[in-house]
Amino acid sequence: MSIGASWYLVLAAILFTIGAVGLLVRRNVLVMFMCVELMLNAANLTFVTFSRVLNDIGGQVAVFFVLVVAAAEVVVGLGILVAIFRRKSGATADDAHVLKG
Amino acid sequence: MPHDLVLGAATLPDALTFAIAAAVTIIGAFGVVLARNPVHASLMLVMTLFGIAVLFVEENAQFLAAVQIIVYAGAIVVLFLFVIMLLGVDRRERIFADALVGQRVVAVILGILVLVEVILLAHHRWVTGARSVAGSLSGSSSNVAQLGRSIFTTYLLPFEVTSALLVVAVIGAIVLSRRPRRRQTEGGAPDALVDPDAPSLSLPAPRGGSAGTGAADGAPAVSPPEEVGAR
Numbered sequence: 069m070s071i072g073a074s075w076y077l078v079l080a081a082i083l084f085t086i087g088a089v090g091l092l093v094r095r096n097v098l099v100m101f102m103c104v105e106l107m108l109n110a111a112n113l114t115f116v117t118f119s120r121v122l123n124d125i126g127g128q129v130a131v132f133f134v135l136v137v138a139a140a141e142v143v144v145g146l147g148i149l150v151a152i153f154r155r156k157s158g159a160t161a162d163d164a165h166v167l168k169g
Numbered sequence: 170m171p172h173d174l175v176l177g178a179a180t181l182p183d184a185l186t187f188a189i190a191a192a193v194t195i196i197g198a199f200g201v202v203l204a205r206n207p208v209h210a211s212l213m214l215v216m217t218l219f220g221i222a223v224l225f226v227e228e229n230a231q232f233l234a235a236v237q238i239i240v241y242a243g244a245i246v247v248l249f250l251f252v253i254m255l256l257g258v259d260r261r262e263r264i265f266a267d268a269l270v271g272q273r274v275v276a277v278i279l280g281i282l283v284l285v286e287v288i289l290l291a292h293h294r295w296v297t298g299a300r301s302v303a304g305s306l307s308g309s310s311s312n313v314a315q316l317g318r319s320i321f322t323t324y325l326l327p328f329e330v331t332s333a334l335l336v337v338a339v340i341g342a343i344v345l346s347r348r349p350r351r352r353q354t355e356g357g358a359p360d361a362l363v364d365p366d367a368p369s370l371s372l373p374a375p376r377g378g379s380a381g382t383g384a385a386d387g388a389p390a391v392s393p394p395e396e397v398g399a400r
Contacts, residue, residue, distance in 0.1 A: 071187045076224065077291050079191050083198055083217075085284040090202035092276035098207045098253060102214045105245070106198050109221050112237075116230045119306065125319045126303035128312075131233050132320065135240055136331045140338035142245050146252050147345030153256050154348070 076117040084110035095161055097149055101142060108138050186227055194220030211249045218242050229306075232313045 087106030094100055112131045119127025193216060200213030218241045225234035303319050310318075320328050 071183050071227070074291070075187060075191075076228070078288060079194065079224075081284055081287040081291070083194060084287070085280045086195070086198040086202055088283060089276055089280035090198075092279070093202065093273050096207055098249060099201065099204075099210050102201050102210055102249065105214060105241070106201060106217065109217065109241075112233075113221060113224060116225055116228050116233065119230070120228045123306045124301050124303055125306055125315050126301040128230050128233055128316055129303060129319050129324050131230075132236070132316070133324075133327060133331060135233075135236060136335065139240060139245060140334050142248060143338045143342045144345070146248060147342040149252060150256065150346040 073117050073121045076113060080110040080113040080117070083107075083113065097152075097161055100161065101145055105138065105142070108134060183227065186223065190220045190223035190227065192220075193217075194224070207253050208250065211246050211253065214249075215242050215246050218246070229312060231311075232316050 084107050087103045087110060090103035090106065091100050094103065112134055115127040115131045115134070117127075119125065119131075197213045197215075197217030197220060201210045201217065204210040204213055218237060222234040222237040225231075225237060303323055304315060306315065308315055
């Protein structure tokens, strides 16, 4: 039997908080993407924990789909970033404050 | 709250594994947020992902642990690194310089509020215990077999939709990151009329071998002003 679920949930909450604060604090779009990944991973950890506690495979299936969506999100986001870089030199969120190319 | 949720019946190796993996995860997460160089941030992200993979193994989700390493650390972080290296984004950032006055402080306060709120919410009984449509975890078959059976029977339609999503993402990435050709029509005049100082929408024609270095050295790849005015 492994360790109690509360520890995992608290750890996931801390991880989510770090990701959210990082998303608000950082300016570099790439690092902001990484912070989104942190938050997604925190949610995944919660899913797996409840999957174990409730004895239900559904949580792990949800994590599987979250992984796919995260991959798609990163691909499209980095594509947008590359497209912005063609036109402007900076990579901070302030450089992309207008959507006009 | 059930007793199992709080303490469990952890053995010492389990508790040690959890403690070390949790420490690795948290340190990596702080590293992502605090590292000035994006390359360091992405390496710290790998550290966090490894820690979470260990936690997945600890929770008997072996397939997800493997996928976590392969997909996240093997594909997504490598994608990040490719973009960093190819675009030359790895300039350092002054992370403690406020663009908005007091924004960082407010962000940290908000984060702490979120953390407290989530931990307080975790004390309520919001687990109903109702069975989902998916199967049970405690079977004789392995984790991979259970997950595969669930995905390919109960969740078959979402799985197919996922493939469509991936195709859309691939096509979108290709369209977005394709180097646009010089505009063929003469429709560039309105843009020049609206804002003559703005970088022109049409990029200069790809310059031979130096096309890759143009974006890397930080120089904006825009047309010279007189060319904009001429159109």
